[in-house]
Amino acid sequence: MIKKVCQQVFKVNNSTPNALKSYADIPGPRSVPLLGSLFSLKGFGGEYNLLEFRDFQDILQSHYGNIVKWELFNQKNVYLYDPDLIRQAFKTDGNTPHRSLLFPILKLHKKLGIKSTLSNSQGERWRKLRSLSNPCMARPQAILSYLPNQNQVANELIDLIEQKFHTTSNSITYHKFDQILRLLALEYVSEIAFDKRLYCVDEKKRLADVDQLVTCINTFFIQAGRLLFSPPVWKYYPTKDWVEFEQASRYIYKKTGEYIHNAYEDLSNNHGKQTILKEFLVRKDKHGMSTDDVVGLMTDFLMAGVDTTATAIHYLLYDLSTNPAIQDKLYQEINQVVGNSGEITEDHLNKLKYLKCVVKESLRLHSSVPANSRILTEDTQIGDYLIPKGVVLVFCNSFISKSEKYFKNATSFNPDRWIHEKEINPYAVLSFGFGARMCIGRRIAEQEIYLTMIKLMQKYRVEYIGEKPGLKIGLVAAPNRPLDLNLHRR
Numbered sequence: 001m002i003k004k005v006c007q008q009v010f011k012v013n014n015s016t017p018n019a020l021k022s023y024a025d026i027p028g029p030r031s032v033p034l035l036g037s038l039f040s041l042k043g044f045g046g047e048y049n050l051l052e053f054r055d056f057q058d059i060l061q062s063h064y065g066n067i068v069k070w071e072l073f074n075q076k077n078v079y080l081y082d083p084d085l086i087r088q089a090f091k092t093d094g095n096t097p098h099r100s101l102l103f104p105i106l107k108l109h110k111k112l113g114i115k116s117t118l119s120n121s122q123g124e125r126w127r128k129l130r131s132l133s134n135p136c137m138a139r140p141q142a143i144l145s146y147l148p149n150q151n152q153v154a155n156e157l158i159d160l161i162e163q164k165f166h167t168t169s170n171s172i173t174y175h176k177f178d179q180i181l182r183l184l185a186l187e188y189v190s191e192i193a194f195d196k197r198l199y200c201v202d203e204k205k206r207l208a209d210v211d212q213l214v215t216c217i218n219t220f221f222i223q224a225g226r227l228l229f230s231p232p233v234w235k236y237y238p239t240k241d242w243v244e245f246e247q248a249s250r251y252i253y254k255k256t257g258e259y260i261h262n263a264y265e266d267l268s269n270n271h272g273k274q275t276i277l278k279e280f281l282v283r284k285d286k287h288g289m290s291t292d293d294v295v296g297l298m299t300d301f302l303m304a305g306v307d308t309t310a311t312a313i314h315y316l317l318y319d320l321s322t323n324p325a326i327q328d329k330l331y332q333e334i335n336q337v338v339g340n341s342g343e344i345t346e347d348h349l350n351k352l353k354y355l356k357c358v359v360k361e362s363l364r365l366h367s368s369v370p371a372n373s374r375i376l377t378e379d380t381q382i383g384d385y386l387i388p389k390g391v392v393l394v395f396c397n398s399f400i401s402k403s404e405k406y407f408k409n410a411t412s413f414n415p416d417r418w419i420h421e422k423e424i425n426p427y428a429v430l431s432f433g434f435g436a437r438m439c440i441g442r443r444i445a446e447q448e449i450y451l452t453m454i455k456l457m458q459k460y461r462v463e464y465i466g467e468k469p470g471l472k473i474g475l476v477a478a479p480n481r482p483l484d485l486n487l488h489r490r
């Protein structure tokens, strides 16, 4: 009888034979009222270092298993390290999935008087912003229509590199290529978003403030991560990290505001070309949105689309350099399908199967977003536990995607494993998240990555110089070393 009532009241899995355990039964570090597990943190008498977030997740798993409770102040988190538990968690997503909000960004928005954007809103507001954005940001046909513009941007990258070659030499060393990748990612996304060229990868035409803008976006991600993963002193006192975060953010909002404003002014002169900005402005009223909301959305895309994509390409170049046989195999495929063609088409992309395996494998090994989350909006069964509404479920993607349990020789770079993708548990690699709230820029990012890799591989054999990179602290898990490359003309 009790079990039947439970099944009706809560989201309970019918197959569970025994009574459910409670949230309090979930293993985890000792927690005290109000402070939670503060005394388990380094600097407070404990051993855990939240700033080393990936290691923190892994150590927590090794101490407590695949479902772990972690409380800090009034926030209750449950870390999940098993794809089947994550599958159960996503079942609760519904029409308006709630992802845990990034508190430093919330404070910043409040201070600067900015309304919540897509990545930082919940409920009905999120649903409206998302349904305004989905048709131009997520539909495959819409993304393919951006291909000609993206081709143009990728060609500019090659022109930039070619200028570095001396007439007599067939190899060059390119230092800090990661900065070029961030500029490239900004150009891709701004070109698509509002048909406004910033000429980020053209040294002669590049707008003066673009270098500072990408540096500020990078600082924004690093400091947002540092603030998020440290005790929230910054909520009450402007710490050094907070000051750097706020300064970088102010610059980003000022500059992107200017670009969007200019693009807005130019809309009537853009030769009828369809841009995301134009699309949003036409449809905003139908979705109950204002011009300010549209500006917020565009800024969100510009920011979310730079360090994420640049980091993914950074790791890809590293993986291909350190696995020359795989780089050769990829080149063979590109050569066969695309040859020397300068214009990459939908047909080419459809045929480049190995390229897609290479990209998936690199994202598996180095998920640039190391964990994702959902906030439970009702009491829910996860595994053997009944977890109350309001708890944050944290999905430990980077742990699972490198686990021998789900991937043979898990730490080796083996794109061939994706040839039999159906055999891979779909919840074991969630580089772009899942469901209605998954990354809205996924297809745009993938297309940018494919194009960049095709153009680079067509022209050069890449060779990484330097030591194996470690991880930089931040919202995006990026390498802690600059990308220095030797590029050899083919």
Ligand code: HEM
Binding pocket: 099, 118, 119, 120, 130, 189, 300, 301, 302, 304, 305, 306, 308, 309, 312, 368, 369, 372, 373, 430, 431, 432, 433, 434, 435, 436, 437, 438, 439, 440, 441, 442, 444, 445
């Ligand atoms: C390799 C590149 C990228 C990776 C790995 C990545 C990863 C992610 C992940 C894991 C999420 C959370 C999804 C979830 O909660 O289920 C997300 C959300 C988001 N991403 Fe990306 N992303 C990338 C590129 C981009 C690009 C290029 C853009 C914009 C053009 C973008 C815009 C966003 C936005 C706006 C959200 C919030 C969506 C929402 O809350 O509805 N991302 N991304």
